[in-house]
Amino acid sequence: MLRKGMQMLNDPFKNKGTAFTIEERKKYGLLGLLPSCVRTIEEQADEIYRLYQSKNSRIEQRHLLMEVFNTNRTLFFYLMEKHIAEFMPVVYDPVIAEAIEQYNERYIKPQDAAYLSIEHPDLIKEELTDAADGRDIRLIVVTDAEGILGIGDWGVNGVDISVGKLMVYTAAAGIDPSQVLPVSIDAGTNNEKLLKSANYLGNRIKRVEGQPYFDFIDKFVDAVEGLFPKSLLHFEDFGRGTAARILDKYQDKILTFNDDIQGTGIIALAGVLGAMNISKEKLTDQTFLTFGAGTAGMGIAKMLYDELIRQGLTPEEAKKHFYLVDKQGLLFDDTPGLTPKQKPFTRQRSEFANADELTNLLAIVKAVHPTVMIGTSTQPGSFDEAVVKEVAAHTPRPVIFPLSNPTKLAEAKAADLLKWTDGKALIATGIPVKDIEYNGTVYQIGQANNALIYPGVGFGALAAEAKVLNDNMLAAAAHALSGLVDPEKPGAAVLPPVSKLTEFSKRVAELVAESAIDQGLAGDEITDAKKVVEEKIWKPRY
Ligand SMILES: NC(=O)c1ccc[n+]([C@@H]2O[C@H](COP(=O)([O-])OP(=O)(O)OC[C@H]3O[C@@H](n4cnc5c(N)ncnc54)[C@H](O)[C@@H]3O)[C@@H](O)[C@H]2O)c1
Ligand SMILES: O=C(O)C[C@H](O)C(=O)O
Ligand SMILES: [Mn+2]
Structure with missing residues:
Protein backbone atom coordinates (compact mmCIF):
# COMPACT_ATOMS: atom_id res chain seq x y z
CA MET A 1 0.00 0.00 0.00
CA LEU A 2 1.18 3.51 -0.82
CA ARG A 3 1.61 5.81 2.14
CA LYS A 4 -1.37 8.18 2.57
CA GLY A 5 0.57 11.25 1.45
CA MET A 6 2.07 9.52 -1.57
CA GLN A 7 -1.37 8.29 -2.54
CA MET A 8 -2.58 11.89 -2.63
CA LEU A 9 0.39 13.09 -4.68
CA ASN A 10 -0.03 10.19 -7.10
CA ASP A 11 -3.72 10.81 -7.66
CA PRO A 12 -4.05 13.28 -10.54
CA PHE A 13 -7.69 13.94 -9.64
CA LYS A 14 -6.81 15.07 -6.12
CA ASN A 15 -3.21 16.22 -6.30
CA LYS A 16 -2.48 19.94 -5.87
CA GLY A 17 1.33 19.61 -5.64
CA THR A 18 2.97 22.65 -4.10
CA ALA A 19 -0.46 24.24 -3.64
CA PHE A 20 -1.36 21.96 -0.71
CA THR A 21 -1.70 24.25 2.30
CA ILE A 22 0.07 23.49 5.58
CA GLU A 23 -3.29 22.34 7.03
CA GLU A 24 -3.81 19.98 4.11
CA ARG A 25 -0.25 18.71 4.34
CA LYS A 26 -0.91 17.80 7.98
CA LYS A 27 -4.27 16.24 7.20
CA TYR A 28 -3.14 14.12 4.26
CA GLY A 29 0.22 12.96 5.57
CA LEU A 30 2.14 15.23 3.23
CA LEU A 31 4.46 16.78 5.79
CA GLY A 32 8.01 16.50 4.52
CA LEU A 33 6.86 15.33 1.10
CA LEU A 34 6.89 18.78 -0.52
CA PRO A 35 9.18 21.83 -0.53
CA SER A 36 8.04 24.27 2.13
CA CYS A 37 6.74 27.04 -0.13
CA VAL A 38 2.95 26.97 -0.65
CA ARG A 39 1.97 28.16 -4.11
CA THR A 40 -1.31 29.43 -5.53
CA ILE A 41 -2.68 27.82 -8.67
CA GLU A 42 -1.90 31.05 -10.50
CA GLU A 43 1.75 30.86 -9.50
CA GLN A 44 1.94 27.22 -10.48
CA ALA A 45 0.36 28.00 -13.85
CA ASP A 46 2.76 30.90 -14.50
CA GLU A 47 5.74 28.67 -13.78
CA ILE A 48 4.56 25.93 -16.08
CA TYR A 49 3.76 28.42 -18.80
CA ARG A 50 7.28 29.87 -18.64
CA LEU A 51 8.72 26.39 -18.84
CA TYR A 52 6.39 25.65 -21.76
CA GLN A 53 7.69 28.71 -23.60
CA SER A 54 11.28 27.60 -23.09
CA LYS A 55 10.72 24.31 -24.94
CA ASN A 56 11.85 24.46 -28.51
CA SER A 57 9.55 21.98 -30.19
CA ARG A 58 5.85 21.44 -30.05
CA ILE A 59 6.24 17.76 -29.17
CA GLU A 60 8.37 18.75 -26.18
CA GLN A 61 5.72 21.31 -25.21
CA ARG A 62 3.14 18.57 -25.45
CA HIS A 63 5.26 16.31 -23.32
CA LEU A 64 5.44 18.93 -20.57
CA LEU A 65 1.69 19.53 -20.65
CA MET A 66 1.05 15.78 -20.53
CA GLU A 67 3.25 15.54 -17.46
CA VAL A 68 1.09 18.16 -15.79
CA PHE A 69 -2.03 16.32 -16.97
CA ASN A 70 -0.73 13.03 -15.58
CA THR A 71 0.04 14.49 -12.16
CA ASN A 72 -2.49 17.26 -11.56
CA ARG A 73 -5.68 17.53 -13.64
CA THR A 74 -6.87 20.74 -11.97
CA LEU A 75 -3.68 22.60 -12.82
CA PHE A 76 -3.69 21.21 -16.35
CA PHE A 77 -7.22 22.44 -17.04
CA TYR A 78 -6.52 25.76 -15.34
CA LEU A 79 -3.70 26.21 -17.84
CA MET A 80 -5.96 25.12 -20.70
CA GLU A 81 -8.55 27.69 -19.64
CA LYS A 82 -5.95 30.45 -19.82
CA HIS A 83 -4.32 29.42 -23.09
CA ILE A 84 -6.94 27.45 -24.95
CA ALA A 85 -6.21 28.60 -28.50
CA GLU A 86 -2.45 28.22 -27.98
CA PHE A 87 -2.61 24.79 -26.33
CA MET A 88 -5.27 23.12 -28.49
CA PRO A 89 -2.93 22.33 -31.41
CA VAL A 90 -0.34 21.00 -28.94
CA VAL A 91 -2.46 18.71 -26.78
CA TYR A 92 -4.79 17.87 -29.67
CA ASP A 93 -4.55 17.98 -33.46
CA PRO A 94 -2.03 18.27 -35.18
CA VAL A 95 0.71 17.51 -32.60
CA ILE A 96 -1.28 14.57 -31.20
CA ALA A 97 -0.60 12.77 -34.50
CA GLU A 98 3.15 12.94 -33.84
CA ALA A 99 2.62 11.73 -30.28
CA ILE A 100 0.68 8.71 -31.58
CA GLU A 101 3.40 7.90 -34.09
CA GLN A 102 6.03 8.07 -31.31
CA TYR A 103 3.90 6.50 -28.56
CA ASN A 104 6.06 3.44 -27.85
CA GLU A 105 9.30 5.34 -27.83
CA ARG A 106 7.96 8.03 -25.51
CA TYR A 107 5.78 5.82 -23.31
CA ILE A 108 5.97 6.67 -19.61
CA LYS A 109 2.49 6.46 -18.14
CA PRO A 110 -0.76 4.74 -19.12
CA GLN A 111 -2.72 8.00 -18.59
CA ASP A 112 -5.59 6.45 -16.60
CA ALA A 113 -7.00 4.77 -19.69
CA ALA A 114 -8.60 1.33 -19.92
CA TYR A 115 -6.70 -1.06 -22.20
CA LEU A 116 -8.86 -3.86 -23.57
CA SER A 117 -7.42 -6.73 -25.55
CA ILE A 118 -9.27 -8.65 -28.25
CA GLU A 119 -7.46 -11.74 -26.94
CA HIS A 120 -9.41 -11.49 -23.66
CA PRO A 121 -13.11 -10.74 -24.18
CA ASP A 122 -13.69 -12.45 -20.83
CA LEU A 123 -11.73 -9.71 -19.03
CA ILE A 124 -13.52 -6.63 -20.42
CA LYS A 125 -15.56 -6.02 -17.28
CA GLU A 126 -12.62 -6.41 -14.92
CA GLU A 127 -10.42 -4.20 -17.09
CA LEU A 128 -13.01 -1.43 -17.19
CA THR A 129 -13.66 -1.75 -13.47
CA ASP A 130 -9.98 -1.60 -12.55
CA ALA A 131 -9.36 1.38 -14.81
CA ALA A 132 -12.37 3.29 -13.44
CA ASP A 133 -11.12 2.59 -9.91
CA GLY A 134 -14.46 3.38 -8.30
CA ARG A 135 -14.99 6.66 -10.15
CA ASP A 136 -18.49 7.60 -11.35
CA ILE A 137 -17.82 7.36 -15.10
CA ARG A 138 -20.16 9.40 -17.31
CA LEU A 139 -18.19 9.71 -20.52
CA ILE A 140 -16.11 7.20 -22.44
CA VAL A 141 -14.12 7.88 -25.59
CA VAL A 142 -13.18 4.58 -27.19
CA THR A 143 -10.94 3.96 -30.16
CA ASP A 144 -9.70 0.83 -31.89
CA ALA A 145 -7.32 3.09 -33.83
CA GLU A 146 -7.95 1.56 -37.24
CA GLY A 147 -8.27 5.04 -38.78
CA ILE A 148 -6.44 7.55 -36.60
CA LEU A 149 -7.13 10.97 -38.17
CA GLY A 150 -5.84 10.37 -41.72
CA ILE A 151 -2.65 8.58 -40.65
CA GLY A 152 -4.09 5.10 -40.64
CA ASP A 153 -3.84 2.15 -38.28
CA TRP A 154 -1.88 2.78 -35.07
CA GLY A 155 -2.94 -0.07 -32.81
CA VAL A 156 -2.61 0.61 -29.10
CA ASN A 157 -0.76 3.88 -29.80
CA GLY A 158 -4.15 5.31 -30.71
CA VAL A 159 -5.07 5.53 -27.03
CA ASP A 160 -3.75 9.09 -27.17
CA ILE A 161 -6.70 10.12 -29.33
CA SER A 162 -9.14 8.92 -26.64
CA VAL A 163 -7.19 10.82 -24.00
CA GLY A 164 -6.90 13.93 -26.21
CA LYS A 165 -10.58 14.02 -27.19
CA LEU A 166 -11.52 13.80 -23.51
CA MET A 167 -9.16 16.64 -22.62
CA VAL A 168 -10.98 18.79 -25.14
CA TYR A 169 -14.34 17.77 -23.64
CA THR A 170 -13.28 19.16 -20.28
CA ALA A 171 -11.44 22.22 -21.58
CA ALA A 172 -14.28 23.19 -23.92
CA ALA A 173 -17.45 22.15 -22.16
CA GLY A 174 -16.48 21.52 -18.53
CA ILE A 175 -16.97 17.78 -18.09
CA ASP A 176 -15.60 16.71 -14.72
CA PRO A 177 -12.28 15.02 -15.63
CA SER A 178 -12.70 12.44 -12.87
CA GLN A 179 -15.86 11.20 -14.62
CA VAL A 180 -14.24 10.32 -17.93
CA LEU A 181 -12.58 7.13 -19.12
CA PRO A 182 -10.44 6.82 -22.25
CA VAL A 183 -10.58 3.32 -23.72
CA SER A 184 -8.26 1.57 -26.15
CA ILE A 185 -9.54 -1.54 -27.87
CA ASP A 186 -6.47 -3.41 -29.00
CA ALA A 187 -7.83 -5.53 -31.84
CA GLY A 188 -4.37 -5.99 -33.35
CA THR A 189 -2.93 -3.81 -36.08
CA ASN A 190 -2.17 -4.02 -39.77
CA ASN A 191 0.58 -1.44 -39.39
CA GLU A 192 3.66 -3.40 -40.47
CA LYS A 193 6.00 -0.89 -38.91
CA LEU A 194 4.41 -1.46 -35.50
CA LEU A 195 4.25 -5.22 -35.92
CA LYS A 196 7.97 -5.26 -36.61
CA SER A 197 8.96 -2.73 -33.94
CA ALA A 198 10.66 -4.12 -30.86
CA ASN A 199 9.13 -1.26 -28.87
CA TYR A 200 5.50 -1.86 -29.83
CA LEU A 201 3.35 -2.15 -26.70
CA GLY A 202 0.18 -3.63 -28.19
CA ASN A 203 -0.89 -7.07 -29.39
CA ARG A 204 1.55 -8.11 -32.09
CA ILE A 205 -1.15 -9.69 -34.26
CA LYS A 206 -2.97 -8.75 -37.46
CA ARG A 207 -6.18 -6.83 -36.88
CA VAL A 208 -9.04 -9.16 -35.96
CA GLU A 209 -11.97 -8.63 -38.34
CA GLY A 210 -15.49 -9.84 -39.04
CA GLN A 211 -17.71 -11.60 -36.52
CA PRO A 212 -15.12 -12.07 -33.75
CA TYR A 213 -14.42 -8.33 -33.90
CA PHE A 214 -18.08 -7.33 -33.79
CA ASP A 215 -18.75 -9.85 -31.00
CA PHE A 216 -16.04 -8.15 -28.98
CA ILE A 217 -17.62 -4.73 -29.62
CA ASP A 218 -21.00 -6.08 -28.47
CA LYS A 219 -19.45 -7.43 -25.29
CA PHE A 220 -17.74 -4.11 -24.70
CA VAL A 221 -20.95 -2.12 -25.17
CA ASP A 222 -22.81 -4.49 -22.83
CA ALA A 223 -20.10 -4.11 -20.20
CA VAL A 224 -20.20 -0.30 -20.46
CA GLU A 225 -23.99 -0.28 -20.15
CA GLY A 226 -23.82 -2.58 -17.15
CA LEU A 227 -21.04 -0.76 -15.31
CA PHE A 228 -21.72 2.86 -16.29
CA PRO A 229 -25.41 3.06 -17.23
CA LYS A 230 -25.48 6.87 -17.15
CA SER A 231 -22.57 7.30 -19.52
CA LEU A 232 -22.20 8.60 -23.06
CA ALA A 244 -21.01 3.32 -39.42
CA ARG A 245 -22.05 -0.27 -38.75
CA ILE A 246 -21.52 0.13 -35.00
CA LEU A 247 -23.31 3.48 -34.93
CA ASP A 248 -26.27 2.08 -36.86
CA LYS A 249 -26.56 -0.80 -34.45
CA TYR A 250 -26.52 1.24 -31.25
CA GLN A 251 -27.66 4.79 -31.91
CA ASP A 252 -31.34 4.15 -31.13
CA LYS A 253 -30.61 1.92 -28.15
CA ILE A 254 -28.06 3.71 -25.99
CA LEU A 255 -26.56 7.16 -25.52
CA THR A 256 -23.80 7.00 -28.11
CA PHE A 257 -22.06 9.19 -30.63
CA ASN A 258 -19.63 8.70 -33.49
CA ASP A 259 -17.45 11.76 -33.71
CA ASP A 260 -16.03 11.17 -37.18
CA ILE A 261 -19.48 10.64 -38.70
CA GLN A 262 -21.69 12.90 -36.62
CA GLY A 263 -19.29 15.43 -35.08
CA THR A 264 -17.67 16.08 -38.44
CA GLY A 265 -21.08 16.23 -40.12
CA ILE A 266 -22.31 18.87 -37.68
CA ILE A 267 -19.24 21.10 -37.88
CA ALA A 268 -19.10 20.91 -41.67
CA LEU A 269 -22.80 21.83 -41.91
CA ALA A 270 -22.26 24.68 -39.44
CA GLY A 271 -19.36 25.89 -41.60
CA VAL A 272 -21.38 25.74 -44.80
CA LEU A 273 -24.24 27.61 -43.10
CA GLY A 274 -21.67 30.19 -41.95
CA ALA A 275 -20.47 30.50 -45.54
CA MET A 276 -24.07 31.05 -46.71
CA ASN A 277 -24.39 33.89 -44.20
CA ILE A 278 -21.40 35.57 -45.78
CA SER A 279 -22.24 34.92 -49.45
CA LYS A 280 -25.99 35.53 -48.89
CA GLU A 281 -26.69 32.43 -50.94
CA LYS A 282 -29.17 29.67 -50.18
CA LEU A 283 -28.13 26.20 -49.09
CA THR A 284 -30.74 24.74 -51.42
CA ASP A 285 -29.00 26.35 -54.40
CA GLN A 286 -25.65 24.64 -53.74
CA THR A 287 -23.99 21.72 -55.50
CA PHE A 288 -21.92 19.62 -53.08
CA LEU A 289 -18.85 17.65 -54.01
CA THR A 290 -17.49 15.34 -51.31
CA PHE A 291 -13.91 14.31 -52.08
CA GLY A 292 -13.16 11.23 -49.99
CA ALA A 293 -16.51 9.54 -49.35
CA GLY A 294 -15.48 7.55 -46.28
CA THR A 295 -16.52 7.82 -42.65
CA ALA A 296 -16.24 11.60 -42.40
CA GLY A 297 -17.24 12.36 -46.00
CA MET A 298 -20.47 10.39 -45.71
CA GLY A 299 -21.21 11.85 -42.27
CA ILE A 300 -20.96 15.29 -43.84
CA ALA A 301 -23.10 14.35 -46.85
CA LYS A 302 -25.79 12.96 -44.53
CA MET A 303 -25.89 16.13 -42.36
CA LEU A 304 -26.09 18.40 -45.43
CA TYR A 305 -28.77 16.17 -46.93
CA ASP A 306 -30.84 16.22 -43.73
CA GLU A 307 -30.62 20.01 -43.68
CA LEU A 308 -31.84 20.25 -47.29
CA ILE A 309 -34.83 18.13 -46.28
CA ARG A 310 -35.46 20.39 -43.27
CA GLN A 311 -35.38 23.31 -45.68
CA GLY A 312 -38.18 21.78 -47.70
CA LEU A 313 -36.62 19.66 -50.45
CA THR A 314 -37.93 16.18 -51.17
CA PRO A 315 -35.47 13.28 -50.78
CA GLU A 316 -35.23 12.96 -54.58
CA GLU A 317 -34.52 16.68 -55.01
CA ALA A 318 -32.02 16.74 -52.16
CA LYS A 319 -30.00 13.81 -53.51
CA LYS A 320 -29.51 15.59 -56.82
CA HIS A 321 -27.34 18.18 -55.04
CA PHE A 322 -24.59 15.65 -54.20
CA TYR A 323 -21.61 14.27 -56.08
CA LEU A 324 -19.40 11.79 -54.24
CA VAL A 325 -15.83 11.22 -55.29
CA ASP A 326 -13.66 8.45 -53.90
CA LYS A 327 -10.67 6.43 -55.12
CA GLN A 328 -12.68 5.13 -58.07
CA GLY A 329 -13.55 8.68 -59.25
CA LEU A 330 -17.12 10.02 -59.36
CA LEU A 331 -19.28 7.35 -57.77
CA PHE A 332 -21.96 5.90 -60.04
CA ASP A 333 -24.60 3.37 -59.14
CA ASP A 334 -22.61 0.67 -60.98
CA THR A 335 -19.20 1.59 -59.50
CA PRO A 336 -17.61 -1.49 -57.91
CA GLY A 337 -16.84 -1.48 -54.19
CA LEU A 338 -19.46 1.03 -53.01
CA THR A 339 -20.02 1.20 -49.26
CA PRO A 340 -23.57 0.94 -47.88
CA LYS A 341 -23.48 4.66 -46.95
CA GLN A 342 -22.36 5.71 -50.45
CA LYS A 343 -25.04 3.78 -52.34
CA PRO A 344 -27.98 6.16 -51.77
CA PHE A 345 -25.94 9.13 -53.05
CA THR A 346 -24.49 7.76 -56.30
CA ARG A 347 -25.17 9.21 -59.76
CA GLN A 348 -26.10 7.56 -63.06
CA ARG A 349 -23.64 7.34 -65.93
CA SER A 350 -26.37 8.49 -68.33
CA GLU A 351 -26.20 11.95 -66.74
CA PHE A 352 -22.82 12.56 -68.42
CA ALA A 353 -21.62 12.27 -72.01
CA ASN A 354 -18.10 11.50 -70.73
CA ALA A 355 -18.99 9.40 -67.65
CA ASP A 356 -16.10 6.97 -68.17
CA GLU A 357 -13.57 9.82 -68.04
CA LEU A 358 -14.76 11.09 -64.67
CA THR A 359 -12.01 9.42 -62.68
CA ASN A 360 -9.94 12.43 -61.65
CA LEU A 361 -10.97 15.46 -59.66
CA LEU A 362 -10.30 18.07 -62.35
CA ALA A 363 -12.42 16.27 -64.93
CA ILE A 364 -15.18 15.81 -62.34
CA VAL A 365 -15.14 19.46 -61.28
CA LYS A 366 -15.37 20.47 -64.95
CA ALA A 367 -18.39 18.25 -65.42
CA VAL A 368 -20.19 18.99 -62.16
CA HIS A 369 -19.44 22.65 -61.27
CA PRO A 370 -19.57 22.24 -57.49
CA THR A 371 -20.21 25.33 -55.39
CA VAL A 372 -19.19 23.54 -52.17
CA MET A 373 -16.17 21.21 -52.25
CA ILE A 374 -15.23 19.31 -49.10
CA GLY A 375 -12.10 17.19 -48.71
CA THR A 376 -11.92 14.20 -46.37
CA SER A 377 -9.70 12.08 -48.60
CA THR A 378 -6.34 12.01 -46.77
CA GLN A 379 -4.82 13.04 -50.14
CA PRO A 380 -2.56 16.06 -49.59
CA GLY A 381 -2.57 18.76 -52.24
CA SER A 382 -5.44 17.24 -54.20
CA PHE A 383 -7.26 20.60 -54.29
CA ASP A 384 -4.59 22.02 -56.62
CA GLU A 385 -4.56 25.28 -58.54
CA ALA A 386 -6.24 23.88 -61.65
CA VAL A 387 -9.04 22.24 -59.66
CA VAL A 388 -9.66 25.28 -57.47
CA LYS A 389 -9.62 27.74 -60.38
CA GLU A 390 -12.09 25.53 -62.22
CA VAL A 391 -14.44 25.56 -59.20
CA ALA A 392 -14.07 29.34 -58.87
CA ALA A 393 -14.84 29.87 -62.56
CA HIS A 394 -18.46 28.81 -62.04
CA THR A 395 -19.44 30.34 -58.71
CA PRO A 396 -18.76 33.76 -57.16
CA ARG A 397 -17.92 32.53 -53.63
CA PRO A 398 -16.66 28.95 -53.81
CA VAL A 399 -16.94 27.14 -50.48
CA ILE A 400 -13.83 24.99 -50.10
CA PHE A 401 -13.09 22.95 -46.98
CA PRO A 402 -9.88 20.89 -47.02
CA LEU A 403 -10.59 18.90 -43.84
CA SER A 404 -8.08 16.06 -43.87
CA ASN A 405 -5.88 15.93 -40.77
CA PRO A 406 -3.19 16.32 -39.66
CA THR A 407 -1.51 19.26 -41.44
CA LYS A 408 0.55 17.12 -43.80
CA LEU A 409 -2.60 15.51 -45.24
CA ALA A 410 -4.73 18.60 -45.96
CA GLU A 411 -6.13 18.77 -49.49
CA ALA A 412 -4.92 22.40 -49.76
CA LYS A 413 -3.45 25.25 -47.76
CA ALA A 414 -5.78 28.13 -46.92
CA ALA A 415 -3.33 30.75 -48.23
CA ASP A 416 -3.20 29.03 -51.63
CA LEU A 417 -6.98 28.81 -51.82
CA LEU A 418 -7.23 32.57 -51.24
CA LYS A 419 -4.54 33.27 -53.82
CA TRP A 420 -6.04 31.01 -56.49
CA THR A 421 -9.54 32.46 -56.04
CA ASP A 422 -8.46 36.07 -55.60
CA GLY A 423 -9.77 36.09 -52.03
CA LYS A 424 -13.21 34.77 -52.98
CA ALA A 425 -13.03 31.31 -51.43
CA LEU A 426 -14.93 30.72 -48.20
CA ILE A 427 -12.61 28.37 -46.39
CA ALA A 428 -12.53 26.09 -43.38
CA THR A 429 -9.68 23.77 -42.51
CA GLY A 430 -9.32 20.76 -40.21
CA ILE A 431 -6.31 22.14 -38.35
CA PRO A 432 -5.90 25.67 -36.97
CA VAL A 433 -4.62 28.30 -39.42
CA LYS A 434 -3.32 31.77 -38.50
CA ASP A 435 -4.93 34.87 -39.99
CA ILE A 436 -3.87 35.48 -43.59
CA GLU A 437 -3.40 38.88 -45.19
CA TYR A 438 -4.24 38.93 -48.86
CA ASN A 439 -4.55 42.09 -50.99
CA GLY A 440 -4.99 44.33 -47.95
CA THR A 441 -7.69 42.23 -46.23
CA VAL A 442 -7.03 40.08 -43.17
CA TYR A 443 -8.81 36.75 -43.57
CA GLN A 444 -9.73 34.66 -40.57
CA ILE A 445 -9.94 30.97 -41.32
CA GLY A 446 -12.56 28.89 -39.57
CA GLN A 447 -11.53 25.55 -38.16
CA ALA A 448 -14.03 22.89 -39.18
CA ASN A 449 -12.75 20.34 -36.72
CA ASN A 450 -15.26 18.26 -34.80
CA ALA A 451 -13.54 19.47 -31.60
CA LEU A 452 -15.48 22.69 -32.03
CA ILE A 453 -18.75 20.85 -31.62
CA TYR A 454 -18.57 17.42 -29.94
CA PRO A 455 -17.80 18.79 -26.43
CA GLY A 456 -21.02 20.83 -26.41
CA VAL A 457 -23.03 18.01 -27.96
CA GLY A 458 -21.83 15.42 -25.45
CA PHE A 459 -22.09 17.72 -22.47
CA GLY A 460 -25.60 18.83 -23.44
CA ALA A 461 -26.75 15.23 -23.81
CA LEU A 462 -25.22 14.27 -20.46
CA ALA A 463 -26.57 17.32 -18.66
CA ALA A 464 -30.07 16.50 -19.90
CA GLU A 465 -29.58 12.81 -19.06
CA ALA A 466 -30.68 12.13 -22.62
CA LYS A 467 -31.64 8.57 -23.50
CA VAL A 468 -30.16 8.79 -27.00
CA LEU A 469 -28.51 11.37 -29.23
CA ASN A 470 -30.72 11.75 -32.29
CA ASP A 471 -30.77 13.76 -35.53
CA ASN A 472 -32.79 16.62 -34.03
CA MET A 473 -30.21 17.11 -31.32
CA LEU A 474 -27.42 17.07 -33.90
CA ALA A 475 -29.28 19.63 -36.00
CA ALA A 476 -29.70 21.86 -32.95
CA ALA A 477 -25.93 21.74 -32.49
CA ALA A 478 -25.22 22.63 -36.13
CA HIS A 479 -27.43 25.72 -35.86
CA ALA A 480 -26.02 26.78 -32.50
CA LEU A 481 -22.94 28.34 -34.05
CA SER A 482 -24.76 30.69 -36.41
CA GLY A 483 -24.87 34.35 -35.45
CA LEU A 484 -21.51 34.23 -33.64
CA VAL A 485 -19.48 35.69 -36.52
CA ASP A 486 -20.16 39.09 -38.12
CA PRO A 487 -20.64 38.10 -41.77
CA GLU A 488 -20.30 41.70 -42.98
CA LYS A 489 -16.73 42.07 -41.77
CA PRO A 490 -14.28 41.69 -44.69
CA GLY A 491 -12.32 38.46 -44.33
CA ALA A 492 -14.83 37.03 -41.81
CA ALA A 493 -14.47 33.33 -40.97
CA VAL A 494 -17.25 30.81 -41.63
CA LEU A 495 -16.99 29.54 -38.04
CA PRO A 496 -16.31 31.20 -34.67
CA PRO A 497 -12.70 31.12 -33.40
CA VAL A 498 -11.24 28.49 -31.05
CA SER A 499 -10.51 31.26 -28.53
CA LYS A 500 -14.30 31.31 -27.92
CA LEU A 501 -14.58 27.52 -27.67
CA THR A 502 -15.71 27.49 -24.04
CA GLU A 503 -18.38 30.12 -24.68
CA PHE A 504 -19.95 28.50 -27.69
CA SER A 505 -19.64 24.94 -26.34
CA LYS A 506 -21.98 26.08 -23.57
CA ARG A 507 -24.45 27.39 -26.10
CA VAL A 508 -24.26 24.14 -28.07
CA ALA A 509 -24.79 22.17 -24.84
CA GLU A 510 -27.84 24.24 -23.90
CA LEU A 511 -29.47 23.78 -27.30
CA VAL A 512 -28.76 20.05 -27.39
CA ALA A 513 -30.15 19.65 -23.85
CA GLU A 514 -33.20 21.70 -24.82
CA SER A 515 -33.80 19.50 -27.85
CA ALA A 516 -33.66 16.40 -25.63
CA ILE A 517 -36.16 17.98 -23.22
CA ASP A 518 -38.51 19.09 -26.03
CA GLN A 519 -38.51 15.60 -27.53
CA GLY A 520 -39.28 13.94 -24.20
CA LEU A 521 -35.89 12.22 -24.22
CA ALA A 522 -34.41 13.89 -21.14
CA GLY A 523 -34.24 12.58 -17.58
CA ASP A 524 -37.46 12.74 -15.53
CA GLU A 525 -36.50 15.71 -13.38
CA ILE A 526 -34.88 17.72 -16.16
CA THR A 527 -36.91 20.67 -17.43
CA ASP A 528 -34.57 23.66 -17.67
CA ALA A 529 -31.71 23.20 -20.16
CA LYS A 530 -29.74 26.31 -19.19
CA LYS A 531 -29.95 25.47 -15.51
CA VAL A 532 -28.74 21.87 -15.83
CA VAL A 533 -25.88 22.84 -18.11
CA GLU A 534 -24.76 25.60 -15.76
CA GLU A 535 -25.00 23.35 -12.71
CA LYS A 536 -22.91 20.56 -14.19
CA ILE A 537 -19.97 22.61 -15.48
CA TRP A 538 -16.77 21.60 -13.69
CA LYS A 539 -14.24 24.38 -13.06
CA PRO A 540 -10.50 23.85 -12.57
CA ARG A 541 -10.16 25.33 -9.07
CA TYR A 542 -8.62 23.91 -5.90
N1 LIG B 1 -11.89 18.15 -39.67
C1 LIG B 1 -12.48 17.19 -39.01
O1 LIG B 1 -13.17 17.43 -38.04
C2 LIG B 1 -12.33 15.77 -39.45
C3 LIG B 1 -13.15 14.79 -38.89
C4 LIG B 1 -13.03 13.47 -39.29
C5 LIG B 1 -12.08 13.13 -40.24
N2 LIG B 1 -11.28 14.10 -40.75
C6 LIG B 1 -10.24 13.77 -41.71
O2 LIG B 1 -10.79 13.20 -42.88
C7 LIG B 1 -9.89 12.25 -43.41
C8 LIG B 1 -10.65 10.96 -43.66
O3 LIG B 1 -11.06 10.41 -42.44
P1 LIG B 1 -12.14 9.24 -42.42
O4 LIG B 1 -12.33 8.87 -41.03
O5 LIG B 1 -13.33 9.62 -43.23
O6 LIG B 1 -11.33 8.08 -43.19
P2 LIG B 1 -11.92 6.98 -44.16
O7 LIG B 1 -10.83 6.05 -44.44
O8 LIG B 1 -13.19 6.44 -43.65
O9 LIG B 1 -12.26 7.82 -45.48
C9 LIG B 1 -11.30 8.29 -46.38
C10 LIG B 1 -11.87 8.12 -47.77
O10 LIG B 1 -11.00 8.72 -48.72
C11 LIG B 1 -10.94 7.86 -49.82
N3 LIG B 1 -9.76 8.11 -50.64
C12 LIG B 1 -8.51 7.61 -50.48
N4 LIG B 1 -7.72 8.00 -51.50
C13 LIG B 1 -8.50 8.77 -52.31
C14 LIG B 1 -8.25 9.44 -53.53
N5 LIG B 1 -7.06 9.40 -54.12
N6 LIG B 1 -9.27 10.13 -54.06
C15 LIG B 1 -10.48 10.18 -53.48
N7 LIG B 1 -10.77 9.53 -52.34
C16 LIG B 1 -9.79 8.85 -51.75
C17 LIG B 1 -10.95 6.47 -49.19
O11 LIG B 1 -11.26 5.46 -50.15
C18 LIG B 1 -12.00 6.64 -48.14
O12 LIG B 1 -13.30 6.37 -48.62
C19 LIG B 1 -8.76 12.11 -42.40
O13 LIG B 1 -7.64 12.83 -42.82
C20 LIG B 1 -9.30 12.73 -41.15
O14 LIG B 1 -8.32 13.36 -40.38
C21 LIG B 1 -11.39 15.40 -40.39
O1 LIG C 1 -9.12 14.48 -34.49
C1 LIG C 1 -9.33 15.44 -35.25
O2 LIG C 1 -8.57 16.42 -35.33
C2 LIG C 1 -10.59 15.50 -36.04
C3 LIG C 1 -11.12 14.22 -36.48
O3 LIG C 1 -11.76 13.50 -35.49
C4 LIG C 1 -10.18 13.39 -37.28
O4 LIG C 1 -10.25 12.16 -37.18
O5 LIG C 1 -9.40 13.95 -38.05
MN1 LIG D 1 -11.43 11.42 -35.53
Missing part, protein backbone atom coordinates in the same frame (compact mmCIF):
# COMPACT_ATOMS: atom_id res chain seq x y z
CA LEU A 233 -20.20 6.26 -25.27
CA HIS A 234 -18.23 8.22 -27.87
CA PHE A 235 -16.55 6.27 -30.72
CA GLU A 236 -13.45 7.75 -32.33
CA ASP A 237 -11.29 6.85 -35.32
CA PHE A 238 -12.72 3.43 -36.11
CA GLY A 239 -12.30 2.13 -39.66
CA ARG A 240 -14.49 2.80 -42.69
CA GLY A 241 -15.88 -0.73 -42.51
CA THR A 242 -16.85 -0.64 -38.82
CA ALA A 243 -17.65 2.92 -37.68
